[in-house]
Amino acid sequence: MLIVDQNVLDDIDRGFSVPAQPKLLLSLLKLMAEPNPDVNAIADCIGKDIAVSAAILKTVNSPLYGLSRTISDIKMSINYIGIYGVVMLVTGSLLQKSFDPKSCSINLEDFWQLTAKTAEVAISLGKKYKPNIATDKFFSLGLFHACGIPVMAMRYKNYQDVIDQIILTPEISLIDLEEKHYQANHATIGYFVASSWRLPKDVCQIILQHHQRDYLDKLDASTEQDMFAVLKLAEHIISLKYLDCSSPDWAYLEKAILEVLNISAESLPAIIADTTEVTTEKA
Numbered sequence: 001m002l003i004v005d006q007n008v009l010d011d012i013d014r015g016f017s018v019p020a021q022p023k024l025l026l027s028l029l030k031l032m033a034e035p036n037p038d039v040n041a042i043a044d045c046i047g048k049d050i051a052v053s054a055a056i057l058k059t060v061n062s063p064l065y066g067l068s069r070t071i072s073d074i075k076m077s078i079n080y081i082g083i084y085g086v087v088m089l090v091t092g093s094l095l096q097k098s099f100d101p102k103s104c105s106i107n108l109e110d111f112w113q114l115t116a117k118t119a120e121v122a123i124s125l126g127k128k129y130k131p132n133i134a135t136d137k138f139f140s141l142g143l144f145h146a147c148g149i150p151v152m153a154m155r156y157k158n159y160q161d162v163i164d165q166i167i168l169t170p171e172i173s174l175i176d177l178e179e180k181h182y183q184a185n186h187a188t189i190g191y192f193v194a195s196s197w198r199l200p201k202d203v204c205q206i207i208l209q210h211h212q213r214d215y216l217d218k219l220d221a222s223t224e225q226d227m228f229a230v231l232k233l234a235e236h237i238i239s240l241k242y243l244d245c246s247s248p249d250w251a252y253l254e255k256a257i258l259e260v261l262n263i264s265a266e267s268l269p270a271i272i273a274d275t276t277e278v279t280t281e282k283a
Helices: 006-015 023-032 039-047 050-060 074-097 108-129 135-144 148-155 159-168 174-182 186-196 201-209 223-242 250-261 268-282
Strands: none
Touching (some): 023 074, 039 050, 108 148, 108 223, 108 268, 135 186, 135 201, 135 223, 148 186, 201 223, 223 268
């Protein structure tokens, strides 16, 4: 397990424009910390932000959740997917609003579309192969796993060049390229963002390690390895569909991922095709 000490976190806090945890999220976490959280108070708190409320209802009513009826308000959303699930949706919506596209050296709209699609695919794969893990874990992991990238792109004007390079040199991981150019990497920064926004500790740890190509060398049947495997397969599927190439880490992790998810190599192309067809239908 990778460990990030306080000195590294302090350097990130001083050197990068990391989005602060929004007041809405702080208020929600305070309400959730009560011994018996008040659903009405939580729904009212979220309802004060019309844009966030609309985004939540759109997501909850999408095929992602597969609910049999239309959800018309936040309180109904909480009843159907739980307080934690709604708060994770709020967190994702707020994250996307926290970056200024004009100050970023990458196309943020494209970036968020890809991470949203990654989250969708992770949810779909998680339901099928790891149904014991809460759907919302896969949603937050899919959406936040690369959240350090826009932070890097806010600081470095040539950051897009580094991202482009990883496609040409997949033998070098993106975090190694980042360290070479900037002496910093988006996985550590993403861990800092996720931790400061109080995401679950296991999600934060996977964000820190999501480019670690030896993460599955010693399989231990842990929930963390299950989540990691789902995320990396989702990344690979999205890369094939939208970038027309395998994800850079895939060749190093494929065998172990298939073992963790109990997928045969022969069935993988059909799984990829089926999942790609589903994301196309939702687009």
